[in-house]
Amino acid sequence: MLDKRFLKLNRIQTKFLKTTTNSPKHIFVSLCLILFSFLSNAQVTSSIDSTSIKIGEELKYTIEVVADTTALVGFSEGQPFLPLEIIESYKVDTTYENAKYRLIKKYGLTQFDSGTYTIPPQRVFIGEKIYTTDSVSVEVRDVVVDTTTQKMYDIKPAMEVKSPPFSWDWLYFILPALLVLGLLGYYLFRRKKKKDAEEKQLPPYEEAITALHVLDSSSLLKERKSKEYYSQLTEIVKRYLDREVDETALESTTDELIQRLNMHKQAGHFEFDTETIRHLDQILKRADLVKFAKMEQAEGQAQADRATVESIINETHEVIPEPTEEELQANEEYREMLRKKHKRKQWALAIGGVIVALLLGMIVYGSVTGFDNLKDKIVGNELRDLSEGRWVRSEYGYPAVILETPEVLVRTGKPASDSLQQFTPGKSTFTYGDTSDPLFISVSTLLVPPAQQQQEQDLEKGLDSSLEFLEKQGAKNMLVKRDDFETNKGIKGVRAYGTFNAEVAPNRIQEEKSTYELFYFAQQGGVQQVLIVYKEDGRFAEDIKERIVRSIELEISETKK
Numbered sequence: 001m002l003d004k005r006f007l008k009l010n011r012i013q014t015k016f017l018k019t020t021t022n023s024p025k026h027i028f029v030s031l032c033l034i035l036f037s038f039l040s041n042a043q044v045t046s047s048i049d050s051t052s053i054k055i056g057e058e059l060k061y062t063i064e065v066v067a068d069t070t071a072l073v074g075f076s077e078g079q080p081f082l083p084l085e086i087i088e089s090y091k092v093d094t095t096y097e098n099a100k101y102r103l104i105k106k107y108g109l110t111q112f113d114s115g116t117y118t119i120p121p122q123r124v125f126i127g128e129k130i131y132t133t134d135s136v137s138v139e140v141r142d143v144v145v146d147t148t149t150q151k152m153y154d155i156k157p158a159m160e161v162k163s164p165p166f167s168w169d170w171l172y173f174i175l176p177a178l179l180v181l182g183l184l185g186y187y188l189f190r191r192k193k194k195k196d197a198e199e200k201q202l203p204p205y206e207e208a209i210t211a212l213h214v215l216d217s218s219s220l221l222k223e224r225k226s227k228e229y230y231s232q233l234t235e236i237v238k239r240y241l242d243r244e245v246d247e248t249a250l251e252s253t254t255d256e257l258i259q260r261l262n263m264h265k266q267a268g269h270f271e272f273d274t275e276t277i278r279h280l281d282q283i284l285k286r287a288d289l290v291k292f293a294k295m296e297q298a299e300g301q302a303q304a305d306r307a308t309v310e311s312i313i314n315e316t317h318e319v320i321p322e323p324t325e326e327e328l329q330a331n332e333e334y335r336e337m338l339r340k341k342h343k344r345k346q347w348a349l350a351i352g353g354v355i356v357a358l359l360l361g362m363i364v365y366g367s368v369t370g371f372d373n374l375k376d377k378i379v380g381n382e383l384r385d386l387s388e389g390r391w392v393r394s395e396y397g398y399p400a401v402i403l404e405t406p407e408v409l410v411r412t413g414k415p416a417s418d419s420l421q422q423f424t425p426g427k428s429t430f431t432y433g434d435t436s437d438p439l440f441i442s443v444s445t446l447l448v449p450p451a452q453q454q455q456e457q458d459l460e461k462g463l464d465s466s467l468e469f470l471e472k473q474g475a476k477n478m479l480v481k482r483d484d485f486e487t488n489k490g491i492k493g494v495r496a497y498g499t500f501n502a503e504v505a506p507n508r509i510q511e512e513k514s515t516y517e518l519f520y521f522a523q524q525g526g527v528q529q530v531l532i533v534y535k536e537d538g539r540f541a542e543d544i545k546e547r548i549v550r551s552i553e554l555e556i557s558e559t560k561k
Contacts (some may be wrong), residue, residue, distance in 0.1 A: 043066040044133060047062050058110055061136075063133060073124065086107055086109060121133050176357055177358060180353050180356055207243075221302055226290050227290055230305075234283070234287045240313055240316070244317075254285055258277060258281045261280070391406050392406075398555070402553040427447075430444075439544065442529075442530070443529070445529075462522055462527065476501045481497050483495055492521075496518045496520075500513065517545065518530070519531075
């Protein structure tokens with residue numbers, strides 16, 4: 001709204017000025033317009049709700065603008081209040097009074113370090129002019145902690161937490177596995193269904209007689225479908241012979257089947273009647289002519305052939321000898337062997353399917369996320385768990401060493417170096433792991449006795465003593481480099497770094513080299529030392545070390561302490 005009115009007023013003034021002449025009347029009107037523009041100047045004021053706040057407390061900064069309704073007003077953006085930070089920028093509150101707009105803009109400011117700060121002048125844009133507010137001084141106070149009434153507590157021990165939520169990365173394994181298992185289950189279900197159907201199958205003779213009755217109830221002959229009728233009729237008698245006499249009957253031609261029946265008769269396997277074999281031969285050859293040569297049969301021939309087939313089945317059923325007890329037992333043992341073999345085959349298929357599914361899932365997961373990541377998921381990676389876990393920032397010893405570590409360091413009674421053994425009272429050592437582990441951290445602090453506080457501590461000498469002690473603890477083939485070190489708050493010390501081979505047992509040294517960094521600080525009131533030893537893996541170890549080093553801070557000791 002303000003933009004449109006401002007532009008409209010400019011267009012009116014411009015248009016009017018273009019139409020003016022040098023006449024006294026027009027000059028008077030122009031002077032009135034100019035005077036009106038000067039009289040409509042805006043007013044900008046600022047205020048704060050308090051000049052003294054606590055660390056982190058919100059300070060309200062208010063800018064109030066009184067301007068003409070046609071004026072275009074803009075406020076600064078970004079972080080114009082530095083060194084104070086904007087925690088919230090409130091919406092502009094606009095009111096209308098005395099033909100002018102009153103705009104109120106509020107900011108929520110804060111600061112997290114104690115001290116006295118100056119809020120710089122703020123710029124407000126009104127039309128083509130820039131207005132500035134006055135600078136304001138603000139005091140940020142510390143939060144007072146009374147250590148005489150406030151009890152001090154030891155560091156709490158590590159606590160077990162609930163298992164992390166489900167990782168969607170496992171879907172790369174689960175989905176292919178479920179797919180393969182589903183296909184395998186479907187295949188086994190179909191096989192079982194087929195097997196159950198076979199077990200429910202009627203005995204050969206009953207099955208053949210039932211099939212003949214079903215054929216009688218069909219309308220194939222009425223519809224003059226001789227080919228379909230004879231196809232079903234020959235299949236009934238061949239299936240019966242296949243199950244009871246010769247297991248190749250279904251696949252044999254007519255001549256082959258008749259020849260094999262004569263061979264069974266001559267060998268004495270079955271007492272077939274010659275007329276029965278001859279009648280069967282005639283029916284099968286007649287069926288072949290109907291099926292392949294499309295030969296039409298005389299009326300009533302199909303019914304006669306059907307009756308002959310039933311007679312052949314009855315006669316064959318009578319001449320088939322009953323199985324002996326030994327044969328039944330052998331047959332049952334054979335079936336039991338087949339069942340066991342089938343069951344073993346099913347188990348092999350199931351296990352093979354699961355293995356294939358897992359391999360497929362691992363290949364897909366490795367291709368998407370990387371095979372190093374796959375190896376970490378399967379075999380495990382201690383350094384990765386430490387890097388991605390929840391880190392702890394804490395103070396250790398006195399004068400305190402403050403640093404961030406993947407696990408809480410545990411107090412031990414063993415000194416960290418020979419240089420600290422001479423000061424028995426007031427020494428503290430905190431460690432995590434061992435020098436032969438993928439990650440080892442040691443923090444040692446020492447409160448120097450008052451009698452020795454005036455003596456200046458030699459950093460290089462203390463560092464040499466720490467390196468000698470590290471070598472005595474099993475560091476072999478040490479490579480040592482040195483340089484100066486300074487914390488983020490400007491506390492200076494020395495650093496030694498390099499590699500060594502850890503001795504894990506007497507006369508047994510690890511082939512894999514360990515990388516170490518040793519930091520040594522000597523203040524007037526105390527000595528502090530930090531040692532980091534890790535196995536370089538090219539992915540996580542260096543990041544862990546850098547994060548620990550960046551977090552190192554020291555409590556500045558005082559002579560009075």
